[in-house]
Amino acid sequence: QQPVQSPQAVILREGEDAVINCSSSKALYSVHWYRQKHGEAPVFLMILLKGGEQKGHEKISASFNEKKQQSSLYLTASQLSYSGTYFCGTEEGQGGSEKLVFGKGTKLTVNP
């Protein structure tokens, strides 16, 4: 079952913040976040495991609510380089499924 991402697209000015959400109807073992720029391969950002831990990566952080099967990606003080499409990938099942199911993506545009 494909996770649902929201919003589908967001446009920011440099320095503004954004939140991207990922929701699944299934119990999740982990959530991955990737960023893909046009014509390029998806690039791994971070992984969150069940247990509700929050992770940070410079000005990009994420949380995982295991009970709600939801993860959120937080981008603060956005930079032009943050533009791209963000995908969450979920590994389903209590013990994991050994593969990721990706959402349809959220297109982020950061303007000067």
Next chain:
Amino acid sequence: DTGVSQNPRHKITKRGQNVTFRCDPISEHNRLYWYRQTLGQGPEFLTYFQNEAQLEKSRLLSDRFSAERPKGSFSTLEIQRTEQGDSAMYLCASSFSDRKNYGYTFGSGTRLTVV
């Protein structure tokens, strides 16, 4: 370490022809995945290997698709009797089997166009 390499980058083929793609993963990674991505969509799982063993194949994948990973190194994905609906970007990714700490490293993909 040169990352995950995929060849060719682009392939245009006539409907009904067979095509084969190659993926060279990061040498230290023991897992290799094939995904397919169409415009405006996220990557869709096709199959994955742990070393040379193919452990799972998507139920959505027809028998026209086959993948191999001889000796646990590079992998090939073959599509027989291609159809227009096969047109997509085919992505290969590799990772360590430690799923708690490592994500996937994707290649740049092979774009297939079936005419």
